[in-house]
Amino acid sequence: MRFVSIDNIEAGTYLAKSLYDYNGSVLLHKDYKLTDNMIKRLKSLGYKGVYVEDDISEGIYIEEIIDERVKIKAANCLESIAEHDGSVSDIKPIVADIVDNIIDNQDVMLSMHQLYDYHKYTYSHCVNVGVISTYIGSRLNYNKDELIQVATAGMLHDIGKKYIPASILDKKEKLTDDEYSIIRNHPNQGYKMIKGYNSISGLTKVAVLDHHERCDGSGYPRGLNCNDISSFSKVIAVADTYDAMTTDRSYRKAFSASETVEYLMGDGGKLYDFKVIDNFTKSVAIFPDGTVVELSNGIQGIVIKNNPDFTLRPVIRSLDDDTIIDLKNDSNYLNVRIEKVC
Numbered sequence: 001m002r003f004v005s006i007d008n009i010e011a012g013t014y015l016a017k018s019l020y021d022y023n024g025s026v027l028l029h030k031d032y033k034l035t036d037n038m039i040k041r042l043k044s045l046g047y048k049g050v051y052v053e054d055d056i057s058e059g060i061y062i063e064e065i066i067d068e069r070v071k072i073k074a075a076n077c078l079e080s081i082a083e084h085d086g087s088v089s090d091i092k093p094i095v096a097d098i099v100d101n102i103i104d105n106q107d108v109m110l111s112m113h114q115l116y117d118y119h120k121y122t123y124s125h126c127v128n129v130g131v132i133s134t135y136i137g138s139r140l141n142y143n144k145d146e147l148i149q150v151a152t153a154g155m156l157h158d159i160g161k162k163y164i165p166a167s168i169l170d171k172k173e174k175l176t177d178d179e180y181s182i183i184r185n186h187p188n189q190g191y192k193m194i195k196g197y198n199s200i201s202g203l204t205k206v207a208v209l210d211h212h213e214r215c216d217g218s219g220y221p222r223g224l225n226c227n228d229i230s231s232f233s234k235v236i237a238v239a240d241t242y243d244a245m246t247t248d249r250s251y252r253k254a255f256s257a258s259e260t261v262e263y264l265m266g267d268g269g270k271l272y273d274f275k276v277i278d279n280f281t282k283s284v285a286i287f288p289d290g291t292v293v294e295l296s297n298g299i300q301g302i303v304i305k306n307n308p309d310f311t312l313r314p315v316i317r318s319l320d321d322d323t324i325i326d327l328k329n330d331s332n333y334l335n336v337r338i339e340k341v342c
């Protein structure tokens with residue numbers, strides 16, 4: 001099993017996992033044989049890619065940590081809160097499901113392919129930030145109650161964007177000073193939305209307010225220094241940045257996972273809390289299982305296992321002769337790196 005970009009899928013390929021529509025109903029069942037027309041339809045629906053079964057990925061199974069239908073339910077709930085006056089409290093049972101799933105699968109690394117991107121950007125982004133924040137929190141040894149709080153904050157962190165016109169959110173050109181000022185006000189707006197809910201903890205509310213604060217004091221809305229930023233806010237800052245950078249936007253193409261991690265690690269001691277970044281890199285598979293890569297020595301292979309303490313150097317299987325190469329532990333490959341994703 002492997003994840004293949006929708007642009008690279010060929011007719012006749014079999015689905016490795018079922019696909020769901022915006023309502024959580026089955027769109028295509030596992031083992032469906034894709035046709036050219038169906039591939040075009042999936043592309044029109046916003047699918048970036050799908051999991052497939054083929055000879056290259058034989059023997060690779062990618063575990064679904066959080067059921068796709070739970071992520072769809074979360075995105076729909078956030079849309080209801082933002083656009084149809086739904087209650088913020090409605091997100092709590094969904095958050096509890098997500099936290100339970102992650103607690104039960106703490107040894108499984110999160111793949112960027114398992115993040116949700118088929119809904120409106122703001123809502124899918126909020127779901128992803130909630131999921132990533134929970135993963136980081138589990139690495140930081142948060143207890144279950146703390147995981148629920150940070151996951152809730154991640155889900156709600158951008159809810160204040162409901163007050164920003166789409167013409168600004170989706171603008172391709174550079175924002176004017178006035179437009180940027182409106183964007184920068186969304187943490188305040190989100191905090192105002194949730195501050196009256198007794199079911200939402202004070203730490204969660206503060207994290208929604210402060211998720212754009214930065215350790216060097218350059219963040220907003222309060223310009224806090226690192227020691228004054230809460231742990232939850234620091235976690236969400238990293239999760240928010242990672243998901244935003246690895247997602248296509250109206251004004252730019254997505255950065256790769258490795259490029260984004262290099263950026264975060266480079267600014268770790270300046271903008272972000274390094275402890276959070278360190279635990280984040282141990283939570284997310286930069287090159288997920290099933291990724292076809294080319295090494296700097298020209299060998300092409302498929303990732304079959306990640307090394308949690310060094311995600312930039314996974315274990316791969318050569319496409320030529322099935323040789324197993326452990327980029328972290330095999331002394332013959334210490335000077336070899338992953339050059340590109342194929």
